[in-house]
Amino acid sequence: MSTNHERATAGARGRPDYIRIEGLSKHFGDGGGGVLALKDIDCGIEQGSFVTIVGPSGCGKSTLLRILAGLLDYDIGRVVLDGQPIRGTRRDVGVVFQSSILLPWRTILENVMLPAEVLGIPAKQARERAMQLLQMVRLEGFEHKLPRQLSGGMQQRASIARALLHDPKILLMDEPFGALDAMTRERMNLELQRIWMESGKTVVLITHSIPEAVFLGDRVFVMSPRPGTLERVLPVDLPRPRSMEVMSHPAFAAASASIRERFSHAASFD
Ligand SMILES: Nc1ncnc2c1ncn2[C@@H]1O[C@H](COP(=O)(O)OP(=O)(O)O)[C@@H](O)[C@H]1O
Ligand SMILES: [Mg+2]
Structure with missing residues:
Protein backbone atom coordinates (compact mmCIF):
# COMPACT_ATOMS: atom_id res chain seq x y z
CA MET A 1 0.00 0.00 0.00
CA VAL A 93 -17.99 12.65 1.68
CA GLY A 94 -17.72 13.07 5.48
CA VAL A 95 -18.01 16.45 7.18
CA VAL A 96 -16.76 17.78 10.53
CA PHE A 97 -17.83 21.20 11.79
CA GLN A 98 -16.36 23.47 14.47
CA SER A 99 -18.65 22.36 17.25
CA SER A 100 -18.79 18.63 17.54
CA ILE A 101 -22.62 18.45 17.36
CA LEU A 102 -22.81 15.21 19.30
CA LEU A 103 -26.25 14.34 20.65
CA PRO A 104 -25.94 14.88 24.43
CA TRP A 105 -28.27 12.02 25.41
CA ARG A 106 -26.48 9.41 23.32
CA THR A 107 -23.30 7.64 24.27
CA ILE A 108 -20.13 8.18 22.25
CA LEU A 109 -20.60 4.84 20.49
CA GLU A 110 -24.24 5.65 19.66
CA ASN A 111 -23.18 9.05 18.34
CA VAL A 112 -20.52 7.55 16.11
CA MET A 113 -23.07 5.03 14.83
CA LEU A 114 -25.63 7.73 14.02
CA PRO A 115 -24.99 7.97 10.25
CA ALA A 116 -25.65 4.23 9.96
CA GLU A 117 -29.33 4.83 10.65
CA VAL A 118 -29.59 7.47 7.94
CA LEU A 119 -27.53 5.54 5.42
CA GLY A 120 -29.06 2.16 6.14
CA ILE A 121 -25.85 0.43 7.22
CA PRO A 122 -26.69 -2.75 9.20
CA ALA A 123 -26.27 -2.16 12.95
CA LYS A 124 -23.80 -5.01 13.55
CA GLN A 125 -21.50 -3.84 10.77
CA ALA A 126 -21.79 -0.20 11.91
CA ARG A 127 -20.94 -1.18 15.47
CA GLU A 128 -17.81 -3.05 14.44
CA ARG A 129 -16.66 -0.18 12.30
CA ALA A 130 -17.47 2.38 15.02
CA MET A 131 -15.36 0.41 17.52
CA GLN A 132 -12.42 0.32 15.07
CA LEU A 133 -12.73 4.05 14.46
CA LEU A 134 -12.93 4.82 18.18
CA GLN A 135 -9.70 2.90 18.53
CA MET A 136 -8.15 4.88 15.68
CA VAL A 137 -9.05 8.19 17.32
CA ARG A 138 -7.85 6.78 20.66
CA LEU A 139 -11.20 6.77 22.44
CA GLU A 140 -11.36 3.09 23.29
CA GLY A 141 -12.77 2.73 26.78
CA PHE A 142 -15.00 5.81 26.34
CA GLU A 143 -17.62 4.14 24.11
CA HIS A 144 -20.31 4.15 26.76
CA LYS A 145 -19.68 7.63 28.14
CA LEU A 146 -21.89 10.58 27.32
CA PRO A 147 -20.38 13.51 25.38
CA ARG A 148 -20.35 15.79 28.44
CA GLN A 149 -18.10 13.29 30.23
CA LEU A 150 -15.40 13.90 27.60
CA SER A 151 -13.08 16.87 27.04
CA GLY A 152 -13.55 19.15 24.02
CA GLY A 153 -10.70 17.48 22.16
CA MET A 154 -12.13 14.02 22.83
CA GLN A 155 -15.56 15.12 21.63
CA GLN A 156 -14.03 16.44 18.44
CA ARG A 157 -12.21 13.12 17.91
CA ALA A 158 -15.57 11.37 18.30
CA SER A 159 -16.94 13.70 15.59
CA ILE A 160 -14.08 12.72 13.29
CA ALA A 161 -14.85 9.04 13.92
CA ARG A 162 -18.51 9.68 13.15
CA ALA A 163 -17.65 11.46 9.88
CA LEU A 164 -15.59 8.41 8.86
CA LEU A 165 -18.21 5.79 9.77
CA HIS A 166 -19.46 5.25 6.23
CA ASP A 167 -15.86 5.17 4.96
N1 LIG B 1 -27.12 31.31 3.57
C1 LIG B 1 -26.60 32.53 3.33
N2 LIG B 1 -27.38 33.54 2.89
C2 LIG B 1 -26.87 34.75 2.62
N3 LIG B 1 -25.58 35.07 2.74
C3 LIG B 1 -24.74 34.12 3.16
C4 LIG B 1 -25.20 32.79 3.49
N4 LIG B 1 -24.13 32.05 3.88
C5 LIG B 1 -23.08 32.86 3.81
N5 LIG B 1 -23.44 34.10 3.39
C6 LIG B 1 -22.53 35.25 3.17
O1 LIG B 1 -21.51 34.82 2.30
C7 LIG B 1 -20.26 35.35 2.69
C8 LIG B 1 -19.27 34.21 2.93
O2 LIG B 1 -19.66 33.49 4.10
P1 LIG B 1 -18.87 32.25 4.66
O3 LIG B 1 -18.70 31.27 3.58
O4 LIG B 1 -19.55 31.81 5.89
O5 LIG B 1 -17.44 32.90 5.02
P2 LIG B 1 -16.24 32.36 5.89
O6 LIG B 1 -16.52 30.92 6.23
O7 LIG B 1 -15.02 32.55 5.04
O8 LIG B 1 -16.15 33.23 7.12
C9 LIG B 1 -20.53 36.21 3.92
O9 LIG B 1 -20.68 37.54 3.51
C10 LIG B 1 -21.83 35.67 4.45
O10 LIG B 1 -22.54 36.64 5.13
MG1 LIG C 1 -16.73 29.90 8.03
Whole structure:
Protein backbone atom coordinates (compact mmCIF):
# COMPACT_ATOMS: atom_id res chain seq x y z
CA MET A 1 0.00 0.00 0.00
CA SER A 2 1.35 3.39 -0.91
CA THR A 3 1.42 6.09 1.72
CA ASN A 4 -0.44 9.34 1.44
CA HIS A 5 2.81 11.12 0.91
CA GLU A 6 3.67 8.94 -2.08
CA ARG A 7 0.18 9.44 -3.43
CA ALA A 8 0.45 13.22 -3.08
CA THR A 9 3.74 13.09 -4.96
CA ALA A 10 2.24 10.83 -7.60
CA GLY A 11 -0.55 13.37 -7.96
CA ALA A 12 1.99 16.10 -8.46
CA ARG A 13 3.43 14.01 -11.29
CA GLY A 14 0.22 14.39 -13.21
CA ARG A 15 -2.58 12.13 -11.95
CA PRO A 16 -6.01 13.50 -12.74
CA ASP A 17 -7.56 15.63 -10.03
CA TYR A 18 -9.94 13.90 -7.69
CA ILE A 19 -11.83 17.09 -6.95
CA ARG A 20 -11.97 19.64 -9.74
CA ILE A 21 -13.44 23.12 -9.36
CA GLU A 22 -13.81 25.18 -12.50
CA GLY A 23 -15.00 28.80 -12.74
CA LEU A 24 -17.07 28.47 -9.57
CA SER A 25 -19.06 31.49 -8.41
CA LYS A 26 -21.69 31.65 -5.70
CA HIS A 27 -24.17 34.42 -5.12
CA PHE A 28 -26.53 34.69 -2.13
CA GLY A 29 -29.80 36.58 -2.32
CA ASP A 30 -31.33 38.41 -5.22
CA GLY A 31 -30.08 41.16 -7.53
CA GLY A 32 -28.72 44.31 -5.89
CA GLY A 33 -29.26 43.21 -2.29
CA GLY A 34 -27.36 39.96 -2.62
CA VAL A 35 -23.82 38.94 -1.74
CA LEU A 36 -21.26 37.56 -4.14
CA ALA A 37 -19.57 35.04 -1.84
CA LEU A 38 -17.26 33.22 -4.27
CA LYS A 39 -15.86 34.38 -7.58
CA ASP A 40 -14.14 32.39 -10.32
CA ILE A 41 -12.62 29.65 -8.20
CA ASP A 42 -10.45 27.24 -10.17
CA CYS A 43 -8.50 24.43 -8.56
CA GLY A 44 -7.82 20.75 -8.43
CA ILE A 45 -7.26 18.47 -5.46
CA GLU A 46 -5.41 15.17 -5.80
CA GLN A 47 -6.65 11.99 -4.22
CA GLY A 48 -5.12 11.34 -0.84
CA SER A 49 -3.77 14.86 -0.48
CA PHE A 50 -4.30 17.26 2.40
CA VAL A 51 -5.43 20.77 1.46
CA THR A 52 -5.89 23.54 4.00
CA ILE A 53 -7.82 26.76 3.33
CA VAL A 54 -7.21 30.11 5.02
CA GLY A 55 -8.72 33.52 4.32
CA PRO A 56 -10.29 36.58 5.94
CA SER A 57 -13.56 36.23 7.81
CA GLY A 58 -16.54 36.17 5.45
CA CYS A 59 -14.49 35.39 2.34
CA GLY A 60 -16.52 32.30 1.53
CA LYS A 61 -14.52 29.43 3.04
CA SER A 62 -17.54 27.75 4.62
CA THR A 63 -19.55 28.40 1.48
CA LEU A 64 -16.93 26.58 -0.57
CA LEU A 65 -16.86 23.65 1.85
CA ARG A 66 -20.65 23.39 1.91
CA ILE A 67 -20.67 23.31 -1.89
CA LEU A 68 -18.08 20.50 -1.84
CA ALA A 69 -20.21 18.66 0.72
CA GLY A 70 -23.23 18.98 -1.58
CA LEU A 71 -25.08 20.91 1.14
CA LEU A 72 -25.30 24.07 -0.92
CA ASP A 73 -26.14 24.71 -4.54
CA TYR A 74 -23.98 26.90 -6.79
CA ASP A 75 -24.74 29.19 -9.69
CA ILE A 76 -21.86 29.30 -12.11
CA GLY A 77 -19.10 26.83 -12.84
CA ARG A 78 -18.46 23.15 -12.37
CA VAL A 79 -17.54 21.13 -9.30
CA VAL A 80 -16.58 17.56 -10.08
CA LEU A 81 -15.80 14.86 -7.56
CA ASP A 82 -14.29 11.63 -8.80
CA GLY A 83 -15.55 12.34 -12.31
CA GLN A 84 -19.12 13.26 -11.32
CA PRO A 85 -20.57 16.76 -10.93
CA ILE A 86 -21.60 17.48 -7.33
CA ARG A 87 -25.32 17.98 -6.97
CA GLY A 88 -26.60 17.17 -3.51
CA THR A 89 -25.00 15.21 -0.69
CA ARG A 90 -22.97 12.12 -1.43
CA ARG A 91 -21.93 9.06 0.43
CA ASP A 92 -18.25 9.44 -0.35
CA VAL A 93 -17.99 12.65 1.68
CA GLY A 94 -17.72 13.07 5.48
CA VAL A 95 -18.01 16.45 7.18
CA VAL A 96 -16.76 17.78 10.53
CA PHE A 97 -17.83 21.20 11.79
CA GLN A 98 -16.36 23.47 14.47
CA SER A 99 -18.65 22.36 17.25
CA SER A 100 -18.79 18.63 17.54
CA ILE A 101 -22.62 18.45 17.36
CA LEU A 102 -22.81 15.21 19.30
CA LEU A 103 -26.25 14.34 20.65
CA PRO A 104 -25.94 14.88 24.43
CA TRP A 105 -28.27 12.02 25.41
CA ARG A 106 -26.48 9.41 23.32
CA THR A 107 -23.30 7.64 24.27
CA ILE A 108 -20.13 8.18 22.25
CA LEU A 109 -20.60 4.84 20.49
CA GLU A 110 -24.24 5.65 19.66
CA ASN A 111 -23.18 9.05 18.34
CA VAL A 112 -20.52 7.55 16.11
CA MET A 113 -23.07 5.03 14.83
CA LEU A 114 -25.63 7.73 14.02
CA PRO A 115 -24.99 7.97 10.25
CA ALA A 116 -25.65 4.23 9.96
CA GLU A 117 -29.33 4.83 10.65
CA VAL A 118 -29.59 7.47 7.94
CA LEU A 119 -27.53 5.54 5.42
CA GLY A 120 -29.06 2.16 6.14
CA ILE A 121 -25.85 0.43 7.22
CA PRO A 122 -26.69 -2.75 9.20
CA ALA A 123 -26.27 -2.16 12.95
CA LYS A 124 -23.80 -5.01 13.55
CA GLN A 125 -21.50 -3.84 10.77
CA ALA A 126 -21.79 -0.20 11.91
CA ARG A 127 -20.94 -1.18 15.47
CA GLU A 128 -17.81 -3.05 14.44
CA ARG A 129 -16.66 -0.18 12.30
CA ALA A 130 -17.47 2.38 15.02
CA MET A 131 -15.36 0.41 17.52
CA GLN A 132 -12.42 0.32 15.07
CA LEU A 133 -12.73 4.05 14.46
CA LEU A 134 -12.93 4.82 18.18
CA GLN A 135 -9.70 2.90 18.53
CA MET A 136 -8.15 4.88 15.68
CA VAL A 137 -9.05 8.19 17.32
CA ARG A 138 -7.85 6.78 20.66
CA LEU A 139 -11.20 6.77 22.44
CA GLU A 140 -11.36 3.09 23.29
CA GLY A 141 -12.77 2.73 26.78
CA PHE A 142 -15.00 5.81 26.34
CA GLU A 143 -17.62 4.14 24.11
CA HIS A 144 -20.31 4.15 26.76
CA LYS A 145 -19.68 7.63 28.14
CA LEU A 146 -21.89 10.58 27.32
CA PRO A 147 -20.38 13.51 25.38
CA ARG A 148 -20.35 15.79 28.44
CA GLN A 149 -18.10 13.29 30.23
CA LEU A 150 -15.40 13.90 27.60
CA SER A 151 -13.08 16.87 27.04
CA GLY A 152 -13.55 19.15 24.02
CA GLY A 153 -10.70 17.48 22.16
CA MET A 154 -12.13 14.02 22.83
CA GLN A 155 -15.56 15.12 21.63
CA GLN A 156 -14.03 16.44 18.44
CA ARG A 157 -12.21 13.12 17.91
CA ALA A 158 -15.57 11.37 18.30
CA SER A 159 -16.94 13.70 15.59
CA ILE A 160 -14.08 12.72 13.29
CA ALA A 161 -14.85 9.04 13.92
CA ARG A 162 -18.51 9.68 13.15
CA ALA A 163 -17.65 11.46 9.88
CA LEU A 164 -15.59 8.41 8.86
CA LEU A 165 -18.21 5.79 9.77
CA HIS A 166 -19.46 5.25 6.23
CA ASP A 167 -15.86 5.17 4.96
CA PRO A 168 -16.05 8.30 2.79
CA LYS A 169 -13.09 8.98 0.52
CA ILE A 170 -13.13 12.67 1.40
CA LEU A 171 -13.14 14.36 4.77
CA LEU A 172 -14.22 18.01 4.79
CA MET A 173 -13.48 19.96 7.98
CA ASP A 174 -14.65 23.49 8.79
CA GLU A 175 -12.48 24.93 11.58
CA PRO A 176 -12.73 21.65 13.49
CA PHE A 177 -10.33 22.68 16.27
CA GLY A 178 -11.34 26.34 16.53
CA ALA A 179 -12.93 25.94 19.96
CA LEU A 180 -10.02 24.06 21.54
CA ASP A 181 -7.20 25.46 23.66
CA ALA A 182 -3.76 25.79 22.06
CA MET A 183 -2.20 22.68 23.61
CA THR A 184 -5.14 20.42 22.79
CA ARG A 185 -5.16 21.85 19.31
CA GLU A 186 -1.52 20.92 18.71
CA ARG A 187 -2.23 17.38 19.88
CA MET A 188 -5.26 17.23 17.58
CA ASN A 189 -3.12 18.38 14.64
CA LEU A 190 -0.73 15.48 15.27
CA GLU A 191 -3.64 13.06 15.65
CA LEU A 192 -5.31 14.26 12.48
CA GLN A 193 -2.09 13.94 10.51
CA ARG A 194 -1.74 10.35 11.76
CA ILE A 195 -5.38 9.52 10.97
CA TRP A 196 -4.99 10.99 7.49
CA MET A 197 -1.79 9.04 6.84
CA GLU A 198 -3.36 5.80 8.10
CA SER A 199 -6.70 6.17 6.37
CA GLY A 200 -5.67 7.41 2.93
CA LYS A 201 -8.51 9.96 2.83
CA THR A 202 -8.47 13.18 0.87
CA VAL A 203 -8.80 15.98 3.43
CA VAL A 204 -9.88 19.59 2.94
CA LEU A 205 -9.63 21.61 6.17
CA ILE A 206 -10.55 25.23 6.82
CA THR A 207 -8.72 26.98 9.62
CA HIS A 208 -8.10 30.51 10.88
CA SER A 209 -4.71 29.45 12.20
CA ILE A 210 -1.85 30.01 9.76
CA PRO A 211 0.50 27.62 11.64
CA GLU A 212 -2.19 24.93 11.58
CA ALA A 213 -2.69 25.43 7.84
CA VAL A 214 1.04 25.11 7.14
CA PHE A 215 1.55 22.24 9.58
CA LEU A 216 -1.21 20.08 8.12
CA GLY A 217 -1.33 21.02 4.46
CA ASP A 218 0.41 19.57 1.43
CA ARG A 219 -0.86 22.79 -0.05
CA VAL A 220 -2.42 25.88 1.52
CA PHE A 221 -5.18 27.60 -0.44
CA VAL A 222 -5.16 31.29 0.41
CA MET A 223 -8.41 33.12 -0.29
CA SER A 224 -8.93 36.84 -0.83
CA PRO A 225 -11.47 39.00 1.06
CA ARG A 226 -15.03 38.82 -0.28
CA PRO A 227 -15.88 38.07 -3.00
CA GLY A 228 -13.67 35.09 -2.23
CA THR A 229 -11.23 34.20 -4.94
CA LEU A 230 -8.45 31.68 -4.71
CA GLU A 231 -5.59 34.12 -4.44
CA ARG A 232 -2.75 31.71 -4.02
CA VAL A 233 -1.88 28.04 -3.71
CA LEU A 234 1.16 27.54 -1.53
CA PRO A 235 2.89 24.14 -1.58
CA VAL A 236 4.36 23.10 1.77
CA ASP A 237 7.42 21.06 1.08
CA LEU A 238 8.09 19.52 4.47
CA PRO A 239 8.52 15.77 5.00
CA ARG A 240 5.88 13.57 6.70
CA PRO A 241 5.11 12.69 9.34
CA ARG A 242 5.64 16.20 10.66
CA SER A 243 6.27 16.75 14.33
CA MET A 244 5.75 20.03 16.18
CA GLU A 245 9.49 20.70 15.82
CA VAL A 246 8.85 21.34 12.13
CA MET A 247 7.51 24.72 13.22
CA SER A 248 11.04 25.92 13.82
CA HIS A 249 12.12 24.85 10.32
CA PRO A 250 13.02 27.80 8.03
CA ALA A 251 10.63 26.51 5.32
CA PHE A 252 7.79 26.54 7.87
CA ALA A 253 8.57 30.09 8.95
CA ALA A 254 8.84 31.24 5.33
CA ALA A 255 5.49 29.72 4.35
CA SER A 256 3.75 31.20 7.42
CA ALA A 257 5.30 34.62 6.83
CA SER A 258 4.26 34.72 3.19
CA ILE A 259 0.63 33.93 4.10
CA ARG A 260 0.63 36.43 6.97
CA GLU A 261 2.07 39.14 4.76
CA ARG A 262 -0.81 38.57 2.37
CA PHE A 263 -3.27 39.55 5.05
CA SER A 264 -1.41 42.32 6.78
CA HIS A 265 -3.80 44.82 5.23
CA ALA A 266 -6.97 42.74 5.51
CA ALA A 267 -9.34 44.15 8.14
CA SER A 268 -10.05 40.91 9.98
CA PHE A 269 -8.29 37.68 9.45
CA ASP A 270 -10.30 34.71 10.50
N1 LIG B 1 -27.12 31.31 3.57
C1 LIG B 1 -26.60 32.53 3.33
N2 LIG B 1 -27.38 33.54 2.89
C2 LIG B 1 -26.87 34.75 2.62
N3 LIG B 1 -25.58 35.07 2.74
C3 LIG B 1 -24.74 34.12 3.16
C4 LIG B 1 -25.20 32.79 3.49
N4 LIG B 1 -24.13 32.05 3.88
C5 LIG B 1 -23.08 32.86 3.81
N5 LIG B 1 -23.44 34.10 3.39
C6 LIG B 1 -22.53 35.25 3.17
O1 LIG B 1 -21.51 34.82 2.30
C7 LIG B 1 -20.26 35.35 2.69
C8 LIG B 1 -19.27 34.21 2.93
O2 LIG B 1 -19.66 33.49 4.10
P1 LIG B 1 -18.87 32.25 4.66
O3 LIG B 1 -18.70 31.27 3.58
O4 LIG B 1 -19.55 31.81 5.89
O5 LIG B 1 -17.44 32.90 5.02
P2 LIG B 1 -16.24 32.36 5.89
O6 LIG B 1 -16.52 30.92 6.23
O7 LIG B 1 -15.02 32.55 5.04
O8 LIG B 1 -16.15 33.23 7.12
C9 LIG B 1 -20.53 36.21 3.92
O9 LIG B 1 -20.68 37.54 3.51
C10 LIG B 1 -21.83 35.67 4.45
O10 LIG B 1 -22.54 36.64 5.13
MG1 LIG C 1 -16.73 29.90 8.03
